[in-house]
Amino acid sequence: MDEATQRIEQPVDIPAPPAPRLSRRRRIARNILLGVVGTVAAVxxxxxxxxxxxxxxxxxxxxxxxxxxxxxxxxxxxxxxxxxxxxxxxxxxxxxxxxxxxxxxxxxxxxxxxxxxxxxxxxxxxxxxxxxxxxxxxxxxxxxxxxxxxxxxxxxxxxxxxFEFPRIDEATVAGTTVRYLDPKMRLLADLDIDTIRSTDARIGRAVGLHGGGMVRDTPFTVTARLLSPDATVNRGKNELVMQAHAAGNTIDVAGTLPSIADIEDVPLQVRARGGNLSTLLGIIGVTLPNTRDYRLRAQLVKQGEEYRFTRLTGVAGNTDLAGRLTITNGERLHLASEIATRSLDIIDAAPFIGFNPDIVAARGAVAAAAATGAGPARIMPDARFPVETMRQFDADVHWTVGVVKSRNVPISDIDATLDLTRGKLTLSPLTFTMARGHVASDIVFDTRPRPSAVSYDIRLAPTPLGRLLAGYGVAEAGTSGTVKGRIQLTGRGDTIHDSLSSANGRMAFILPQGTFWTRNVQLSELDLGTFVQKMFENRLKEPVQINCGLIGFTVRGGVAAADPILIDTSKNVMLGRGGFSFRTEALDLAFRADGKKFSLFSAQSPVSINGNFAKPGFSVVSPELLGRAGVGLGLALVATPVAGILAFVDVGDAKSAACGPVLAGAGAAAQRTTGGRARDDVGRGTTATAEDGRRSPDQRRSQRKRFLGIF
Structure with a gap:
C-alpha cells in the first residue's frame, strides 16, 4: 500500500461542533431557577x-x-x-x-x-x-x-x-370599638360595633353599632346600622341609618355616604321630634323660646362649614312650620332661617314673651309668670335673657305668619325680621294686622351694656274698635269708631319685667271721630238716667257720637300716669286720672263723665279700675257715689223724696274739648276747651276737680303716690 493510500486510510480526529449558545442559556436559567426555588424553599x-x-x-x-x-x-x-x-x-x-x-x-x-x-x-x-x-x-x-x-x-x-379596606373573603371581627372626635363641632362619640362575620367576601346582613358621647356638653346615645357593608368594604356606597337621643329629643338620619366618614355634599334625610324644640337647638348653643311638642323633617346637606336644612316642614304645638335653616359653624356660630307659618296658636306664641306654653295651656298666664320667678299675682315674666348664649352666636331670621288662632285678639299677617349680632337682638320690622289695623314695631334688646338696654317702639295704625273688642263682648255693627296709637319706651334690665320697671317714655292712643253703641258707652260713662231711659225705650243700639279722645300716659321709672285721659262725646266729657305701675303691676285708674246736658240719676262719680294686670277689678260703687247717696238720703229725710233725687242730678256743665291737641296726642298741659281756654280738669297725670285745684302741689303729689300704690 503506497504512502498516499496509507494516509487516506488512517483515521483523522475531527473536532466536535461547539454547543449551541441557547442550550447554555437554558442551563444558566435552570440553575438560577433552581437556585431561586432552592432559596425560596429554604426561606x-x-x-x-x-x-x-x-x-x-x-x-x-x-x-x-x-x-x-x-x-x-x-x-x-x-x-x-x-x-x-x-x-x-x-x-x-x-x-x-x-x-x-x-x-x-x-x-x-x-x-x-x-x-x-x-x-x-x-x-x-x-x-x-x-x-x-x-x-x-x-x-x-x-x-x-x-x-x-x-x-x-x-x-x-x-x-x-x-385608609383603604382590603378585600376579605372570610372574616370574624369581634369586640370592635371606635372613638370619633371633631373639636370644631365639639362632638365626641364612643361606639361599639356588633360582631361582623363574612363568607365569600360578603357580610350579607347589616352591621349595627351603638354607643354615646357628648355634643357641645350635651350627652347623647346613638344606634346605627350600615345597610350596605359589602359595598362599604369594596369602596362602594355606604347606606346608613342612625337614631340619636339627646336632651329629650330623638333624631333620625338616613342617607348614602361616599365613604364611611364623609358626609360632605351628601343629601341626608333628617327627622327630629321631642317635647321642646329649644332643647334641640340648645345642643349646638342656639337660644330659642320654649315650644310644645314638635315634629320636624328636612333634607340636610353639609357644604364646608355650612349645614343646610332645606324642605323643612313640621309642627310645634298646634303651629305649622315650613322653610329652610342654615347653620354655619365658622369663627362664630351663625343661624339663618326663612320660616313660613299658615296658622299660629296664641299659646304657642307665649314663649316669645318668656312664658312656658305648656304651663299657659294647663294653668294660665299667672302660673306661667310665677314659673319664671315673678312674684304672686304678677303676669309679666321674670325670665332672664340668656345673655351669655346670645353673645356666642349670630342669627338672621325671617318669619311670616298667616293668622293667629285667638279667641279675643284678631291678629294676622305677621312679618317678623330678627337680627342677632354679638348680643344685640333687633326685631325690626315686626309688623302684623290687628282687627284690620296695621301694627309696626321696632324692638331692641341690647345685652352688651350691663344691664341690657331695651327699647320698644310700637305703632298702631287706625283700627276699628268694634272689631278689636269683639272678643270682649263689643259688637261691631253700629260701632264706627277707630283707635290709633304709639308706645315708645326705653329701659334697662335683663328681663322684660326689669326693662319695663325702669322704663321712661310715652304711651298714647287716639280716638278720632266715630260712633259707639249706646249700651257700650253709657255704662262706661255711668249716666244711669240716660241708660235706663233708653233701655225702656228699646234704643240701646242707638249710636253715640265720639268727637275725639285721647288715652295718654307719661312713663317715668316704670310708673305710667294719665297724661291725659280725655274723651269728648256728643253728650259727655269723660275724664280719667291715676295710672299703673310696671314695677308692681298695680292698677289704680278712675274715670268719670261730666254731662254736657241735664241728666237725672247720673252718678257723676268715678268708675274705678284697680287690682293688678293679672286680675283687674272694676268698681262702680265708689266712696263718692256712696257719699252722694248719703246726701240724697239726708235731703229726703229733711225735705221731701224729690229733694233726694237732686243729689243725682247732672246739671250738664261739662266743657267740650278742642280736638286738635287731643288728636295730636298732646300732654295735659296743651289741652284746651273749644273756647280756647286751658282745661283745669286734667293735668299732671290726674283728673283735677275744683277741690284738687285748691290743693297744694305737695298735696296733689302725695295723693298721686297713694293713688298709684307703688311707694
Missing part, C-alpha cells in the same frame, strides 16, 4: 420552622414606614407561608396617631390572625383570604382646623390618602 423552610418570628422588627419598620406611623407588636408575632398563603399573626398590635391627636394610639388590637394572598401585596388591591380580628379599637379624630384627620396616612402634596 419557606426557615420561615415555617421559625414561624417568621425574627421578622417582627423589619415588619414594624417597613409597614410603619409605609403608613407614616409607628407600628408596634407587643406580643407574639408570626409571618410565614402556610403553605402558599402568607400567614400573619400578631398580638397586642398598635399603630400610633399623629402628634397633634388628643389620644394614642390610632389603632390597637388584641389579636390579628390573617391569611394574605402573596401576589396581592405586589399587584392590585390587597386581598385577605381570611381575617380574625379580636378587640380592635380605632381612634378617628379631626384636628381643630378640620385640615387633617387621623385616618389619612403617609405624606405628599395632598397629605397622604385615607
Amino acid at each position: 419557606w423552610l426557615v420561615l415555617f420552622v421559625t414561624k417568621g418570628r425574627f421578622l417582627k422588627g423589619p415588619f414594624e419598620r417597613i409597614v410603619g414606614g409605609q403608613l407614616g406611623r409607628e407600628l408596634r407588636v407587643g406580643g407574639d408575632f408570626q409571618l410565614y407561608f402556610a403553605p402558599f398563603r402568607i400567614k400573619l399573626y400578631a398580638e397586642r398590635v398598635t399603630v400610633s396617631n399623629p402628634g397633634w391627636a388628643t389620644r394614642q394610639p390610632f389603632f390597637r388590637a388584641d389579636r390579628i390572625d390573617a391569611r394574605i394572598a402573596p401576589l396581592s401585596l405586589i399587584w392590585g388591591r390587597r386581598r385577605l383570604y381570611s381575617l380574625d380580628l379580636l378587640n380592635g379599637a380605632a381612634d378617628l379624630e379631626y384636628d381643630g382646623a378640620h385640615a387633617a384627620n387621623t385616618w389619612t396616612f403617609g405624606s405628599g402634596k395632598k397629605g397622604g390618602k385615607p
Whole structure:
C-alpha cells in the first residue's frame, strides 16, 4: 500500500461542533431557577420552622414606614407561608396617631390572625383570604382646623390618602370599638360595633353599632346600622341609618355616604321630634323660646362649614312650620332661617314673651309668670335673657305668619325680621294686622351694656274698635269708631319685667271721630238716667257720637300716669286720672263723665279700675257715689223724696274739648276747651276737680303716690 493510500486510510480526529449558545442559556436559567426555588424553599423552610418570628422588627419598620406611623407588636408575632398563603399573626398590635391627636394610639388590637394572598401585596388591591380580628379599637379624630384627620396616612402634596379596606373573603371581627372626635363641632362619640362575620367576601346582613358621647356638653346615645357593608368594604356606597337621643329629643338620619366618614355634599334625610324644640337647638348653643311638642323633617346637606336644612316642614304645638335653616359653624356660630307659618296658636306664641306654653295651656298666664320667678299675682315674666348664649352666636331670621288662632285678639299677617349680632337682638320690622289695623314695631334688646338696654317702639295704625273688642263682648255693627296709637319706651334690665320697671317714655292712643253703641258707652260713662231711659225705650243700639279722645300716659321709672285721659262725646266729657305701675303691676285708674246736658240719676262719680294686670277689678260703687247717696238720703229725710233725687242730678256743665291737641296726642298741659281756654280738669297725670285745684302741689303729689300704690 503506497504512502498516499496509507494516509487516506488512517483515521483523522475531527473536532466536535461547539454547543449551541441557547442550550447554555437554558442551563444558566435552570440553575438560577433552581437556585431561586432552592432559596425560596429554604426561606419557606426557615420561615415555617421559625414561624417568621425574627421578622417582627423589619415588619414594624417597613409597614410603619409605609403608613407614616409607628407600628408596634407587643406580643407574639408570626409571618410565614402556610403553605402558599402568607400567614400573619400578631398580638397586642398598635399603630400610633399623629402628634397633634388628643389620644394614642390610632389603632390597637388584641389579636390579628390573617391569611394574605402573596401576589396581592405586589399587584392590585390587597386581598385577605381570611381575617380574625379580636378587640380592635380605632381612634378617628379631626384636628381643630378640620385640615387633617387621623385616618389619612403617609405624606405628599395632598397629605397622604385615607385608609383603604382590603378585600376579605372570610372574616370574624369581634369586640370592635371606635372613638370619633371633631373639636370644631365639639362632638365626641364612643361606639361599639356588633360582631361582623363574612363568607365569600360578603357580610350579607347589616352591621349595627351603638354607643354615646357628648355634643357641645350635651350627652347623647346613638344606634346605627350600615345597610350596605359589602359595598362599604369594596369602596362602594355606604347606606346608613342612625337614631340619636339627646336632651329629650330623638333624631333620625338616613342617607348614602361616599365613604364611611364623609358626609360632605351628601343629601341626608333628617327627622327630629321631642317635647321642646329649644332643647334641640340648645345642643349646638342656639337660644330659642320654649315650644310644645314638635315634629320636624328636612333634607340636610353639609357644604364646608355650612349645614343646610332645606324642605323643612313640621309642627310645634298646634303651629305649622315650613322653610329652610342654615347653620354655619365658622369663627362664630351663625343661624339663618326663612320660616313660613299658615296658622299660629296664641299659646304657642307665649314663649316669645318668656312664658312656658305648656304651663299657659294647663294653668294660665299667672302660673306661667310665677314659673319664671315673678312674684304672686304678677303676669309679666321674670325670665332672664340668656345673655351669655346670645353673645356666642349670630342669627338672621325671617318669619311670616298667616293668622293667629285667638279667641279675643284678631291678629294676622305677621312679618317678623330678627337680627342677632354679638348680643344685640333687633326685631325690626315686626309688623302684623290687628282687627284690620296695621301694627309696626321696632324692638331692641341690647345685652352688651350691663344691664341690657331695651327699647320698644310700637305703632298702631287706625283700627276699628268694634272689631278689636269683639272678643270682649263689643259688637261691631253700629260701632264706627277707630283707635290709633304709639308706645315708645326705653329701659334697662335683663328681663322684660326689669326693662319695663325702669322704663321712661310715652304711651298714647287716639280716638278720632266715630260712633259707639249706646249700651257700650253709657255704662262706661255711668249716666244711669240716660241708660235706663233708653233701655225702656228699646234704643240701646242707638249710636253715640265720639268727637275725639285721647288715652295718654307719661312713663317715668316704670310708673305710667294719665297724661291725659280725655274723651269728648256728643253728650259727655269723660275724664280719667291715676295710672299703673310696671314695677308692681298695680292698677289704680278712675274715670268719670261730666254731662254736657241735664241728666237725672247720673252718678257723676268715678268708675274705678284697680287690682293688678293679672286680675283687674272694676268698681262702680265708689266712696263718692256712696257719699252722694248719703246726701240724697239726708235731703229726703229733711225735705221731701224729690229733694233726694237732686243729689243725682247732672246739671250738664261739662266743657267740650278742642280736638286738635287731643288728636295730636298732646300732654295735659296743651289741652284746651273749644273756647280756647286751658282745661283745669286734667293735668299732671290726674283728673283735677275744683277741690284738687285748691290743693297744694305737695298735696296733689302725695295723693298721686297713694293713688298709684307703688311707694
